[in-house]
Amino acid sequence: MNKHTETKKTSGKGEGEITSVVNRRLFLRSAGLATSLGTIVIAAGCNDDDDPMIPGSGDTVDLGSGDVGVLNYAYALEQLEAAFYTQVIATPYTGITDAEKTILTDIRDHEIIHRDFFKAALGDKAIKGLTPNFAAIDFTKKDAVLGAAKLFEDTGVAAYNGAGKLLKDPNYLLLAGKIVSVEARHAAVIRDLINPKSADFAGDDIIDANGMDKAVAPADILSAVKGYVKDTITGANVGK
């Protein structure tokens, strides 16, 4: 059964930020993604004006159970990615090249398509539209934007890889497979923009000694992205 619980929850802004940073750091260390964070420039509070919601507030959103939970989990992540790249293109960083803008616009469109596809596929079982929190990302700086893009893409790949085995319907598994390889293409291209012609597109910081990408469980992914969304996402029953 798909369980929907949406409880209004308010929390102090400062407290929320501290917890999210701690959670993210904990996750990144455990998942070996710590080096991915190295290039992210944290600039507090640069973007609050664009947020339609009251800062620091958000709903509690439960993803539901079974395959619907997995699809809502993907929908949640695609919402964040789509919102991120929409912002990137709306307020391009200083010195963005035409080539970079073309790539980032392509990626934005893919993420919007993924988001809207999941929303349509889920129908009335879809979670609400989430309220992102990108206050920690300085959208005026190339390093900050590409660093965050790398984190989102690597996290997306790890999330889909970890969610595959939770799906029971082979059609959904195939759909997840069709999307995850596109996310991996994004990750490689973003990494190549950051450090062109290097081994970083599939670097030793993210690929293990078996030549494998990461596969990370929903709970760990949700902790990792917690700082980037105002709503509290719970996914205890995803895939169950």
Added chain:
Amino acid sequence: MDIFKIIDKFQQIDGDAVGRLEYATRRHFMNRVGSKLASAAIPTAFAAIVNKAYAQSAKAVDVLNYALTLEYLEDEFYKAGNAAANLIPASDKAIFTQIGKHETQHVAFLVKALGTKAIAKPTFDFQYGGAFGDVFTNYKTFVTVSSALEDTGVRAYKGQAGELITDPQILEYALQVHSVEARHAAVARRLAGTLLGNPAMKGWITGKEGAVAAIYAGEENMMQGGKDLKGLASKSDAAITEAFDEPLSKEAVLAIAGPFIKK
């Protein structure tokens, strides 16, 4: 310690036990050998766990041997390319060294996982019966074939996901390799697009755009989850086809790979 006998006993009682125990074992193992000193030993021991716990399912053995065939092909291709004098320019060496390293690791993993059930390495003809005659002397041809092999690899792994749905841990490993092939493909495609002067060839696949037309059949698909996505989010057909990669059946992949394989 004969943990695998214990796992076997559990499996007789609970079919799911293997997955959980193997996962726990692997985590425990990885925690204990977390130092870089031991990292060289990880693939062997890691794969051995998979072998003991999983390579009993006939379906999984088939899929893994199919994957091994393709990984052998890729591994040998990059070994030859990376060894060829005056082929890969210095500026691009790091890319193909990294790709080649991963293919070698994939082969090693699969060989260990399959144990005695692993197929022997075939003999390859990378000139593809003459179609790519200068593959190891002309960098354009080499990158063309590289992009084609990587995109085929992505399609091949994707096509097997459903076959592994009852083998969750092997499915997960396959997905973890699948996304690495996609990373390779994105970079190889961009290099090919530049070398061939074809800006339509991006890191992602627009329509069925690729350097070797035959392997992209079906990539232009607009139907997802039983729905035609045309016009979704007011995006172009190009963007919609880019947003989804398409699978290939084993038969289609082997038909493509066939001319590479002498025996």
